[in-house]
Amino acid sequence: MTELSHPFLHRLSLGIAAATLLTGAPLASTTALAGTLGAPPPAMAAPGAVQLAFDAEVQRIQHGLNRLGYDAGPADGLMGAKTRSAIADYQRDHGLLVTGQASASLAEHIRGQVMEQRSERRADKPAAAAESEAGSSTSAETAQQAADRQSILQVQSDLRRLGYNVPVVSGRLDSDTELAIRAYQKDHQLLVDGRLSPQLLAHVHDAASREAVTEDRETVRKVQQALNDRGYDAGPADGVMGGKTRDAIRTFQSDAQQPMTSRIDGKLLSALGLSAAGTAAAEAPAGPAETPATSESQPVTVLDDHFSDGDYTRNPRWQVVAGSWRVTDGGSLTSDVSAGTSAAPQKLGPELLKDLLGNALGVPSPQQTANLAAIYTPARLSNAFHLVLRVSSAGSPATLNAGPYQGSNVGYGYRLEADVGQSQPLHLLAITQNGTTVIGTSDANVRFDDGAKHTLDWRRDANGLNTVELDGRVVLQVLDRTFQDPFDGVSLVNAGGTWSIDEVRAESLTP
Structure with a gap:
């Protein structure tokens, strides 16, 4: 085994040192870090801990997430499980590192998305008015005009819960949402036209409701324990649905060839051998991590x-x-x-x-x-x-x-x-x-x-x-x-x- 000796090693070491400082990974010397930054690093909350102190930055993030269709709960500036869950969903949808934590850079990212959504909405209004006057709107545009924003938000949220690819819950009938609708229609043997109708809204919502499981603290705790027992690191079994738990759920769902929703649903509970109430199911679990007891793995x-x-x-x-x-x-x-x-x-x-x-x-x-x-x-x-x-x-x-x-x-x-x-x-x-x-x-x-x-x-x-x-x-x-x-x-x-x-x-x- 030989150490890499050309300039690559020196440059890589510098890059890794920078990564360690910025990502909070363990350092060889905490004193050295404090000296580098000129002040001791901020204290980090323990995983799953609920921050009860009011934080204006958290409040701004909550406002932005709610505007974008992510349910962060009331914008009260308090960092609870619902806010952490919404942050984790947002980070996952936008290709960011999933931490479930608030930060100034995250607040700025959310603000940018809100501003972009406003700009698109303003740009859409003149075009829609012109099309209305000309009487030549396409069927897709007519569908978007007929469905109010709340209905679109509902179907986007339901489709995501069912595992369909809706990157952003925006309240706009965009191309990603239309493709997800088409995929849902095909899977359920409906007429595949990509249109949003009252009948489709009801059909999707009923399907999502059947899959939905209330993420009460006891159910979350049981799921965390079951995932940890199977080697999926869901963090402490404390009943708090944080970013680490959602990542573990997603990985397990991928292994079990289930839709990767990062949420607790009936399929997940069944695969983990749990019932909706969080108790052990009568039937044997169908999860991928269960292997037959043999002399050789x-x-x-x-x-x-x-x-x-x-x-x-x-x-x-x-x-x-x-x-x-x-x-x-x-x-x-x-x-x-x-x-x-x-x-x-x-x-x-x-x-x-x-x-x-x-x-x-x-x-x-x-x-x-x-x-x-x-x-x-x-x-x-x-x-x-x-x-x-x-x-x-x-x-x-x-x-x-x-x-x-x-x-x-x-x-x-x-x-x-x-x-x-x-x-x-x-x-x-x-x-x-x-x-x-x-x-x-x-x-x-x-x-x-x-x-x-x-x-x-x-x-x-x-x-x-x-x-x-x-x-x-x-x-x-x-x-x-x-x-x-x-x-x-x-x-x-x-x-x-x-x-x-x-x-x-x-x-x-x-x-």
Whole structure:
């Protein structure tokens, strides 16, 4: 095992140090941090704790969330469970780090969305009046005029609760909402026209009501305990529905192939072996984490995506951190990054950290589409895992970095890096907040840009032995025990060139 000694390590270390300061990760010296900032860091509330003191910033956030259709409860300036839940939903919908906590940057982000909504509303009024005078409004515009804002808010909220992709509850009949309506109509064998009618409103609301479960404190506590028992970190079983609990619910729903709503519903309770009242159900749980008692643990598939549905935003939902991604007609997740500005793989660490810092602070980061594209999906993966990638590249030089991540930074974890135009085309890295270590390299004779699809098969056993196969032959094998805890998801980073990914599959090899 060798330490990375070129300028990449120095730059990455600086980036990680910055990430540690801004994201609140543990530091080697609290005194050093206080000296750097000129004042001691603010005290953080314990997870799940309810802040009872009035806070004007919290009140502004509550006002904004309620305007945008997120139910934050009364705008009283008190940070309760309902406000935290609304904040977490908003952060999740806008691609921000889900913390469920109030901050000045979050308040500014919400204010921007409110202002944008007002501008769009003003712009819509003259256009609607002109269309009315001309008598030539389209059927979609007529539907929007006929349905009042409250009805649209209701159907958007109900569709989201049922797992349909409505990114923002805005009260406007936008294209995303129309697509969600069409998907609902198709799933329920209704006339697929994307229109909002009183009959459809009633149908969707009835379906959502059947799925709804009151998130009372006792039910939440039982769900938290059941998730923790299955290895999903829902935080303390205190009955408070915070961001950590919703993230654990979402990951479990993904593993169980349920709609990823991050909410407690009948399907979730059934899979966890609970009833609506929070007590154990009579039938055996149907959750994915329950495995037969055998002498040897069976692999559990936590992620399997071939992108054949043409949509990376659902089933499972991949979230873009930086750059641009798309699914081609052939079913490949594809990204293009200018190799001229990002050929050197040492740019990967600092650029990725810079983008992640923006999300950690609750504001969108500048998208580095010219030199970096990063995407990830949450998936609870054990310390012993099996990861399969089917990839191809176009052009040289090009760099793809992939692997399981830990924590809120999708760049921390084990990373398998494939390079085009390098004498050593494969590198296995361990990246932590303390630095980057190259734990193995391979000089396998392969050109990822030869027009063929190449399969990378990476297996790590419970003892820490990493074995990487390329197209069926072992090209790298190394023992490393840097990471002992489970991983939180899988991320892909394009640091140069054009890359297409046809398959991403991840299995947990231990309970």
